[in-house]
Amino acid sequence: MEFKPRIVAFLCNWCSYTGADLAGTSRMEYKANVRAIRVMCSGRIEPTFVLKAFINGADGVLVCGCHPGDCHYQEGNYRCLRRFLLLQKYTKQMGLETERLKLEWISASEGKQFAELVNSFTETITELGPCKIKETMKVLM
């Protein structure tokens, strides 16, 4: 059976979600594997959200926020970046491929960039295959 990766994207309301919306309304073609979760600011995305997404079966997680300097809450995206880099260091230690977790800045006008990001990320994850975290967490022995 063909592997269809499940991708969860956390998008900040003010830039990235609007950008994703633009990609949709402009009828740009992008892969339908993405479940978008809107948060007010990328600074709201806690490491727990990302870990739970993986445990519940995501094969890849995208985190998107406003470009540096553009966060509507001033510093949220910097906080997001710092958490992200530490989280990635940790998930790598746990044996999760670093490519499965990606952070990108997407502005409200970057519909095209969002579509391209989703397509290239989906491709990367398809090549990697299913994430083994869900299976590993199932067994207890």
Next chain:
Amino acid sequence: MEESKPKLKLAIYWASACGGCCVSVLDVHEKLFDVIAAADLVFWPIALDIKYKDVEGMPDKHIDLTLFNGAVRNSENEHMAKLLRAKSKILVAYGSCSHLGGIPGLANFSTKEELLRRVFIETESVINPDKVLPLPEYEVKEGILNLPEFYNDVRSLSQVTEVDYFIPGCPPQTERLLEVFTAIVTGAELPPKGSVIGADIKTQCDECIRNKSENKRIKKFYRPWEIEDDGVSCFMEQGVICMGPATRAGCGYRCIKGNAPCRGCYGPPPGVADPGAKMMSAIAGIIDEKEPEEIRRVLEDVVDPAGSFYRFSLPVSLIRRKLV
């Protein structure tokens, strides 16, 4: 002395443990006499010669209170966990190993194969040319010999059987054990089943004795031995990683009073699903850099996030073992 009041039947057991929890019970010192006056010890392998078969022969719910320390790492631990569950009215997970998986739980960073290979074949002091590994069953001419089966995953007690209460700590603070014990003996009302007892609901930081300022800004992290601790300000503000923000209070700031940062043995406070996730947020919140390269440089000093943030809690955390 009320002669008529029946004595409490008390059992203490160690599974995959270091022995420290049993010693912490002995640390009640002369209060041990009060304990013995109120309770009969019916099973305690470190101190009494009572066999497993004696426990197996007890009627169900025969023991009033069992303090179970140690994690569950093999089939013997699992058997004893389930047996003591059946034989006890109150089963308490005593200490970090039993509560969260504890230090033995760090073995979940490896697989069973890796561990057996390292211990029985590769270890520098081992001579094992035939590469013999322990087997759960082995036939000799006198019959079949058995060893407990070594599992791939270390589990906490509640991942194996139903637990009534959890007393955290590596080992638990002895005073807190006495409080709990007294409450049970006097028949005081106990908290709902499944509660953590003998600890607080706040975090270490909430009432920490060290000085905290509003403006935490860190450009470099240090291992404790790399800096001269000023003895008064918050460890994190000095750039030393302290598990306080992700740890339940109740130990009496044992480590901090000894001028060492908290390592997290009391486990996460209520409402925190994953201590490491909480620590990642706490650390990200104080790094005073904005450029990815600069942040990466600061994070280089956070040498082992997985091992440091989940030192006592790996088996019960969101990602509870290294992926295989």
